[in-house]
Amino acid sequence: MQASAPQVVVTGLGTVNALGSSVAEFAAALRAGTSAIGPVTLFDTKGYRARIAAQVHDDDAPATLPRALRRRSSRSDVFALRATAEALAESGITDAVAPDRIGVVLGGTTGGMLRAEECLRARIEGRSARYGADPIIGAPISVSADVVADVFDLRGPRLALSTACSSSGNALGTALDWLRLGRVDAVVTGGTESLCRMTFAGFNALHALSLEPCRPFDRRRAGLSLGEGAAILVVESATHAARRGARAHAALVGWGNSADAHHLTAPHPQGTGAILAMTRALANAGLQPADIDYINAHGTGTPLNDAVEAAAIGIVFGEAPHLAVSSTKGAVGHTLGAAGAIEALATILALRDGFVPPTVNLEEPESEWALDLVPGGSRDATLRYALSNSYGFGGNNTSVVLGHA
Amino acid sequence: MRELARVVVTGIGMVSPLGPLPRFWHRVRAGEHGFVPIDWFDPGPTPPGTAARVRDWQPKDHIKPTSLRRMDRFSQMAVSACRMALDDGALAPSATEADAIGVVIGCAYGNLLETETFLGGLIAKGPALANPMIFPNLVLNAAAGYVAIELGLRGPNSTVCRNEISGEAALAVAYDTIVCGHADVVLAGGGDELSPVLFHVNKDLGVLSPGRRRRGGGASGREWSSPFDRDRNGMVMGEGVAMLLLERAEHARARGATPYAELVGHAMRSVAAPTHLWPRPAAVPAIADELRRLRAADAIDVIVSCANSTRDLDAFEATHLAALLGERAPGALVTSVKGAIGEFGGAGAFSVAAAALALRDRAVPPLAMLRRPDPACALRLATTDAPPPARVRAALVSGTARGGACTALLLAQP
Incomplete structure (x- = not known):
């Protein structure tokens, strides 16, 4: 921007x-x-x-x-x-x-x-x-x-x-x-x-x-x-x-959207749309991948979504040791049209209160990339910037970047 | 505020009750309408029983058979309109260019026909027999998803729901998408399809016209849509999809495209209204300040209003437009396309298309059924005998939805 x-x-x-x-x-x-x-x-x-x-x-x-x-x-x-x-x-x-x-x-x-x-x-x-x-x-x-x-x-x-x-x-x-x-x-x-x-x-x-x-x-x-x-x-x-002296919890620093142009329900097998949305959001925020410390993933728990999303994250961010990736859907479910907002809220709380929410119910992480998927409970962490992913039917992909106020 | 990128309209495509673009424009200027008796479902024993149904449209002319089988009818309309808009704008993007082209579709309901089928099956036969093939088509953005798939477009993709002004709102969102730098090219517009349930809901709400009143009482039984008429008594439902090709002006210039018009900007505000009714005439949306900031706001010669022949909306529009433009553009000629194609979720996309065409051809489609203008309406109405405007420098598209949301889009000579 x-x-x-x-x-x-x-x-x-x-x-x-x-x-x-x-x-x-x-x-x-x-x-x-x-x-x-x-x-x-x-x-x-x-x-x-x-x-x-x-x-x-x-x-x-x-x-x-x-x-x-x-x-x-x-x-x-x-x-x-x-x-x-x-x-x-x-x-x-x-x-x-x-x-x-x-x-x-x-x-x-x-x-x-x-x-x-x-x-x-x-x-x-x-x-x-x-x-x-x-x-x-x-x-x-x-x-x-x-x-x-x-x-x-x-x-x-x-x-x-x-x-x-x-x-x-x-x-x-x-x-x-x-x-x-x-x-x-x-x-x-x-x-x-x-x-x-x-x-x-x-x-x-x-x-x-x-x-x-x-x-x-x-x-x-x-x-x-x-x-x-x-x-x-x-x-x-x-x-x-x-x-006006209002308390600011966090900053909304950028966003990006893309269409998969592939299939109405199945994600693009190479994660093309997910990668585009994340890179567009980073560019819109004026940030580099290395600036992101936490990703609240779309992470639905379906075999296809999680495999493709983890790979797309790996491609955009590499195996950065400081990067935590979790899905809060094991805790709060997939709230469909509200998911982007509820998960942005979770991300804001993580930034503001200094913790990484866990991927509830995750016991045996599976990803071809060595990502920290935060099994086994939340942990304290000071996060600089965080990204929240939301993917939908129609092949619609959105990433929102949040930071400190 | 800093200088924003300029946005132009370089292509128009549509599926409408008056046919595709050239025929739509010819017919709407000739004062024709697309209303026909409903014979494809049971409209009930008493009037109203008329609607504007899309015609002169073969989905297979625009969509390959393998894709067509999966796609619901509303998505077929949207994909067809998008293909026609790209053709009209002579834009054949390479794969790399297509990766950056956005899509914004406005609709109130989208794929209602399959929603009714799915729910009817679920209620009658239970969840075990729910049809997994059509469920994905029920999301409001199925059409925008299919457009992306069929045309290979990976730019920003959105679906805007704003009742009757979903089309205007989609064009406003698309304008912002370009000036914020998210995309240089966006296909934007909207529409809806007519379904039996939606027809009956509106019939039960009492907002549909029971027909022109006869001398001595009673209705003719043939519904009529006559915005701003003293005797207007309700809307007629319609359907269709219109899509506009929006481009950053430099992008259009670089490829040698000839724009219809410039989309100068927009203002969106709202007033209080019950969720299923139009606002009262006394309510005034605070659009004037926003509009005044736009280039060409002092050169409005034409207004394409959302007036749809209901008592409430047309009265609101008459008051609101007179207050908005009384001093700025007292001579502006006011028209509406709802008298020709009826009212539906994305009908405003046709208003914007009509404004762009009016600017190109310096012509204004008439309010063809208007016999006795409402004396409470102080606007200069485009009756069939109104002299054509001397010039068309800028055109305002005004939209107001049930629930009270209002838009104003300003188009001007490019």
Whole structure:
């Protein structure tokens, strides 16, 4: 990016996921190496091969939410609202900036699908004749951004990005572009996703779900474990944050995206797209591979992804002894459209608090490159810069670079 | 602020209810529309029962058979439109060049037909029989993924969801992608496909036109879309995909391409509105300050509005545009393509295409069905008998979505 572009920092953090209902709970669980993957109770899993996921059990809507909105809001909307409330309260941005100068850009893939399934079932079974206003095949993914903007009165640019499992990585990157271009003073960005039958059935049918909690980068890995939740970041320019005396947790220093142009679900066998995304992100951040101390990998636990991603990391970074690579999906599951944001949050906490989150459930690391895949628990480490990878269906690859504020 | 790279439109491709680009432009200028009675699914016993369906399109003309078999219909539209945009822009990238070309597609729903099939099967037959072949096609970015695969494009690839203004928003994101230095060339635009469930959802919401009112009451039963008409009573649904080839101006110049127009910049803001309704006319998005900073903001001769023949949106647009441009461009001629192709997720990409074509040909497509302009609308409307504009220096594309997000894109003579 141009030398004149402002530095962008993160001044508010919020999350709801299976590991915790706040950033503090999430940070503690990451450090402790807890896994939140367990039986799914959200819907009947009879007939599915896999019956586990990282489900959020503390899933109440905020008590302050007006009743009409509470009735209309989907599970994804509720996660986004709660994470945004936490991030905004901490950042104090809404007291400092006019509503027109705060943008919203969120990632997600299924939005209100869980309820759409119920509405469609009622119609198919003849229990309901009307589609009505709620039934949400009629509600696009942008609705979560609308609900967040409505509740917190944010009137800047408002978008949703949906690039499957890299959605919220792209949302963070778009927020960074907006701030570098001076389009707004602050952006509420991140992602939200709820479990639903459609994705559960789809991955189940593709034989992509692991019957046991997923084991990223392990020799015995046999698929992914789905998850759900939201993570929201408040980002603004460093000078803006300093002027108003806001605490900055980390800096958002660059991002890169690429398409594999190979296959809708299988990664490019040579990792072409993953390599392009990482090198573009480093160039965008003005950094060299040797500057990166930690990579929060996409690391889903599927045989193909982990092999290709580890090789791509090896090609870009070599076998740097200072580099730690871990996947937090064994802990918090694969949250699809929210994964980029939840994992960027994990990466920010690692930088801020000085630790490397472990690859939970990894016992027998398998990689043709000698990478430190962080089995067996977290460890303290002072990290200079870190990178978070998110790869999605459609062959979409995003890498986000984070550093100290 | 520092000088940004300039971005030009060098190619347009589309699959539309009025056919591919040359026919679309000819027909929309002639005041034709693409509305037909729905006979490919059951629209229900009472009106509305009309929509604008894509025509004059053979996917196999653009996509090889092995790929075609896997691809959903929406992705087929997107890949076809992208191929046509590259051809139109005379850009045949080498493999190395293709590695850097980006794709940004805007859609509200994407592949709805297969989503309905998949969910219907899941509900009726249970998860064990869920179809693994179509599941990957259900992600909103399947179309952008297929475009990358079919055309070998490895640049930044994104899919933007912003309800009815997904097309405008995708072009705004693509503009930022170029000026931020992520890519020199981006295929950008959007669209959506019409599906039975989406039709019925909108029908139940009461936003579709039941037909032109007859003298003495009752409706004709033949829906009509007449933006800014005093008697307008709802939108007609449409479908299609339009893609524009955006390039950094120097890149276009270096390869000798002739641009349709320059995409000067954009402004995005939003106002409060319920998630499934358009904002009230009293709400004003803070777009003016952003717009004023753009070159050619004082030379707007044409406005392509998102007005879609609903009471709410057209009233909002009339107020918002009058406030935005009342003093700056009182003589600007205002039109909308929704009277010809209907309303859908990425319809705004067609508005942007129409603006680029208007700049090239110094011509404005009319509001063909407009009989009695809404007296509450102070804009200069492009009725069929309105004199053509003396000049078209710059064109504004205005978009407002259900939920309250607004965009303004400014195009000008290159």
